[in-house]
Amino acid sequence: MTYDDQHDDAGADAQHRPQPRIERIPDYRDDLDVSDEEDGFYARDDDFLIPPKVQAAFTRTTDRIPRRIKRYAVVYLAVAFLALVSWLAYFGPRRAAYWAEISLMDHTPAKSYGSNVRPEFNGMIQVRDMDEQHLPTKHSRLVFVGDVHGCREELEHLLKKLDFDRKHDHLVLTGDMIAKGPDSAGVIKLAQKINASCVRGNWEDKLLLSLADAEARHILQPGPNEDPTATIDFLDEVSHSHGDYELRKLAKEFTRKEIEYLHQCPVILRVGSVPTLGNLVSVHAGLVPDKPLEHQDPFHVMNMRTIDLKTRIPSSKHAGTPWEKFWNHRQRKLKPEERMTVVYGHNRKKGLNVREFTYGLDTGCVSGGKLTALVVDGHGGTEIVHVKCGKEGGYDEE
């Protein structure tokens, strides 16, 4: 307080003294502060670049948006950006590819595969009709089983699980009944015993071709009086083994009677008409749509997995348009009475593959998967029944 005291002491002669400096500070200094009580505090900064009219219009619209929403504007923008990027990078191209595929499936190219005369092969039945008496009725069922591959025990187990009655029910094996597994001959014996129908798979094809070749070379051991129950044997072991050592080993498991059975398996089995399912056909691998069964190339019927839509050439490769996708698409375009449902196997990678007009049944029994049956009853009802396959890891990994 000494300072004030000094002032007070000097008060006596104040009149002669100059004005204190503090007084010289201008009064309007308060104007420099902006008070939040004034309207101007909330006003928008004057933007001389945008005409006032536009500014006003802008304010009018933005004022209508609730503040709660305005607050998340950044989040919305980010979401919109993400959506745009994902459309451009992923969904857009996928949609385009989808429509391109549909249009390719709808329009047959001017020049496409299959105008040739179907190759004719000796000892191969292209199409055969199944006996009508085997079609399902009120008391009987039709059972399709895919790719048994010599798993006799599993097949027996599956039939037991189904309560298969050989007097009424009928079994259809969709190819690749043999090879890889432990008891190929046993499977064929069983099939013969219960009078099962079959189709020719790629393994039956290879085995029969190899045997026909051996026969032509006279290197098949003739059985005494061509005994049908004698097993196959070869005269010489080493000569001409173009990688068919495995096939010969397989061939030796069979009797002539069993080989006869394999011979009569057609490439395409026309099963017949079943209520709700329509015309049923069974093949081992697949069919090319819009082509009569008699004209289907037998190699592809036993081996295809995909079809190139631009040329319509089937392929056994996995990459490409699955034949069953094409098949289903084309069936929907046909009149109901012309549609055809296919029961097949061969594609273990896809496993059980049930669609409107196709039933893929290869569930990889021989490699430790399941053995699958499609059961069709007299009303056209279907049921899928599995059994687990015996050996963990499968038989074909040995």
Add this chain to the structure above:
Amino acid sequence: MRLSTCAAAITTATLFASCLATPTPNPADPIARTISDRIGRKKQQKGEKEKKPSTKYFHEPGGGNKLGHYDKRYYHGIVSDEERQDTQSHMIRAYLNFFHEQELDTWIAHGTLLGWWWNGQRLPWDYDLDTQVSDTTLHHLGEAHNQTRYAYNSSDGTVQREYLIDVNPWIWERERGDGQNIIDARWIDIRNGLFIDITGLSEIHPDTHPGVWSCKNYHMYKTSELYPMRETMFEGVAAKVPYDYDKVLVDEYKVRALIETDFHGHRWDTEQRAWVKKPETVEEEEQERKKKEEEEKKKVAEEARVNKSTRES
């Protein structure tokens, strides 16, 4: 300029100069002289090689599509289309019959296989026919049947012909070699020199590439594509084709060969199930024939004139 900047500038300049300084050829330089010498020597060697006697076994009267498909020894001029077709269809039947009788293995290949795929017949524009055999069959053919003749009677008994089996002595060489002997054997019609090319397949690298079969022209096949073979019919007789015939064809001719219905002046007729000559082609050929006739007429007329004038003088 500061010293450090100066130093940096000089270094950059010298580096840049060394970058630009590429060696220029100098004929006086001793190393360059040897290089040019070497090139000269190489040229000389090439000349010598050309002078060397050719290793080629099969000879044709000429190159190209027209002359390259006749054997020189039996060639008496280019045959008409009709005669070629007739020759070929009997020739392949005779060939397949012979191999069947002798229990030898053979199958159809290349353009012939493509013809089979379309309708079980030859492609009408094909200049030659192709078959393949395994190397063991090829050697057997060389040992037991080389230079033998096969007398053929057509199934209806109207046609009798004779064919020569000629096996290339270079069949021991299973690689391409100098490329002069990539055809291993021929089945020759001795009336006009047309033939079937027979090539042998062998596993040329059984150690590094087991199961890969190759001919001397580097057509590769996997065992699983070829065997087991399928028995079928070709030109009305039993024949064999590879197991995976489609893949073999697509590998060699691409998918186009299986879908194209307009090729080499021919059109695939779905009703006749055959390749037919397009009307344009027929017309073209007709015109060409007329042109030739006219030319010949002119020649005859001119000769007559010349004769006349010489006689008059």
